[in-house]
Amino acid sequence: MSRFWSDIVRRLVPYVPGEQPALAKPVKLNTNENPYAPSPRVLDAIRAELGEHGESLRRYPDPLAKGLRAAVAAHHGIRADQVFVGNGSDEVLAHAFQALLKHEKPILFPDITYSFYPTYARLYDVEYRTVPLDEQFAIRVDDYLAANAPNGGVIFPNPNAPTGHALPLAEVERLVAGNPDSVVIVDEAYVDFGAQSAIALIDRYPNLLVVHTTSKSRSLAGMRVGFAFGHADLIDALNRVKDSFNSYPLDRLAQAAATAAYEDADWLASTSARVIASRERLTAALAAVGFNVVPSAANFVFATHPAHDAAAISAKLREQEIFVRHFNAPRVNQHLRISIGTDAECDTLVAALKGIVG
Ligand SMILES: *Cc1c(COP(=O)(O)O)cnc(C)c1O
Numbered sequence: 128m129s130r131f132w133s134d135i136v137r138r139l140v141p142y143v144p145g146e147q148p149a150l151a152k153p154v155k156l157n158t159n160e161n162p163y164a165p166s167p168r169v170l171d172a173i174r175a176e177l178g179e180h181g182e183s184l185r186r187y188p189d190p191l192a193k194g195l196r197a198a199v200a201a202h203h204g205i206r207a208d209q210v211f212v213g214n215g216s217d218e219v220l221a222h223a224f225q226a227l228l229k230h231e232k233p234i235l236f237p238d239i240t241y242s243f244y245p246t247y248a249r250l251y252d253v254e255y256r257t258v259p260l261d262e263q264f265a266i267r268v269d270d271y272l273a274a275n276a277p278n279g280g281v282i283f284p285n286p287n288a289p290t291g292h293a294l295p296l297a298e299v300e301r302l303v304a305g306n307p308d309s310v311v312i313v314d315e316a317y318v319d320f321g322a323q324s325a326i327a328l329i330d331r332y333p334n335l336l337v338v339h340t341t342s343k344s345r346s347l348a349g350m351r352v353g354f355a356f357g358h359a360d361l362i363d364a365l366n367r368v369k370d371s372f373n374s375y376p377l378d379r380l381a382q383a384a385a386t387a388a389y390e391d392a393d394w395l396a397s398t399s400a401r402v403i404a405s406r407e408r409l410t411a412a413l414a415a416v417g418f419n420v421v422p423s424a425a426n427f428v429f430a431t432h433p434a435h436d437a438a439a440i441s442a443k444l445r446e447q448e449i450f451v452r453h454f455n456a457p458r459v460n461q462h463l464r465i466s467i468g469t470d471a472e473c474d475t476l477v478a479a480l481k482g483i484v485g
Contacts, residue, residue, distance in 0.1 A: 135250070142246040145452055154475050156466040157450040159288075159317075159427050161346035163401065163469075165384070166394035169347070172387035173380050188379040190370075195382045198389045199354060203326050209356055211365040214376040216316060216340035216353025217243060219365070220282075222372070223336060223355065225251045226364040227310040230279035235271055239264065239459055241288045241314065254279070264290040264421055264429075268298050272305035281306060284314040286322045289454065289464040291423030293322035300325075303332045310361065312336045319344035319399050320406070321424030326356050333358040343426055344399050345388040352377060352385040402426050402467050409465070409473045416480055431462045435484050443483045449476055 128137065145158035176183055196210040213219035224247040228234045233254035236244050248255045256278075258270045264287070271281050281302065286293040294302075303311045303325070313325045315337055325337050336357040342348035355365055369376060377385075388395075410420045410428055418430040431437060441453040441463060452464040465476070 135252075138249060140246060140249060142243045146450060148448070148450060150448055152448075154449040154468065154472050156427075156468050156472065156476060157452045157464075158348075159343055159425075159466045160348050161343060161398065161402070161426070162405075162467070162472065163346055163398045165346040166388055166391035168387040168391045168394075169384045172383040176379050176383035183379055186379075188375055188377060188382055190374045192377050192382050195352075195377070195386045195389075198386045202389045202392065203356065205326065205329065205356060206359075208359045209329060209362060211355040211357075211362045211369075212377055213353050213355070213365075213369065214373075214381075215342065215351040216314070216338050218351075218376060219338055219353040219355050220244075220312075220314065221247050221250070222365050222368040223282075223310075223312055223338070224248065224253055226368045227336065227361060228280040228282065228312070229253045230309070232277055232279035232309075234280040234282060235276060235278045236282050237266055237287065239287070239290060239456075241284050242454070242456075244282055260287075260290070260292075264292050266292075266294055266298075268294070268302045268305070271302050273308065274305065278306065278309055280309045280311070282312040282314065284316060285325070286317045286320070286424040288317065288425065289427070289452070289459070289462075290421050290429050291317075291425040291427060292421060293424035296323040296325065296327070299323075300328055300332075303328060303335045307334060310334050310336055312338060314338045316340045316343055317425035317427075319395060320403055320426045329357050333360065336361050341385050341388055344395060344402075345385075346398065347384060347388060350381045350384050352381050405470050405473055406467045408470065409467060409477070412473070412477045413465075413480070416477065416484055418480075427464050427466045429459075429462050429464050432484055437461045437463050440480070440483055444476070444479055447479050449479055451476075 192212045196207045200207045200210050233256045235258050238257040238259045261267050318324050336355050339354045341352040413420050413430050418432050421429040438453050
């Protein structure tokens, strides 16, 4: 705290990202990164963009990321004017809070969800109200309908984080249709691991914004590329904020890498299938040592042990250089969120857990 700080900085509660340990070979299952490399085409595209002497780097990148937006629009069967690109979906979400969720009435999001939402709400002074998930950690759509809960907007991840629970598309549609006067943002960071995308609905609902990232299923967390899909008026709002903040949020290498990743749908399908198979295998192994595991449609599982404290388990794993995520928050402080690694990493984890929980 300093006397030079603004009021807003004093009030901020920054998001705390998962640890990036400086170890040679940690078993890193704490930030939902992909265990597999990106498509080989990504590397080729980065090399081609650099050229022999890196001469392209002298020039600013395309501020509109036209090539990338065209590739992503083609992949999803939509128009490029329905696509917004940002520096990671976190930046896309930040712009959406400022551009589309700041109104008189409070916005709604689940009590257990991505912890960046309350952080952005405070940063942009957006009123919010959290809505409890049910006992199975599912979103109850009725709790979000404008008729029952007047609101200035709704945001939730599907599948939800950190629970991994997915809402069927028909339920997402009921929520969007039940809020014709406010924007509903569906954050689909994990959709490729087992949920149905709401992109199919954007032509019919002008209040729907769907957010995606290349960080999880496309193995590009290090490149920082995220998207929003929606009616051109919503995309226009995001572009107005972007062009009042940073005209060049995506560098040349990120644009080239993400374009190549979207052009290799086979790579996405095969690596996602491997992660899903490992998730089912890890879920069974955790159950065998006594954990209760929430059924997951994501690249992580959310698990609790009836006889052992979650924070203590996490600390003991850490001593063995195995990293999982523990949230010290109400309702979930006895759970661990475990990212799906390779089968070998999952086996190392399970062996360590056997030693800890007996
Ligand atoms: C990981 C994650 C993001 C952020 O992704 P980036 O594109 O890496 O910024 C957004 N929303 C949820 C729910 C996530 O888990």
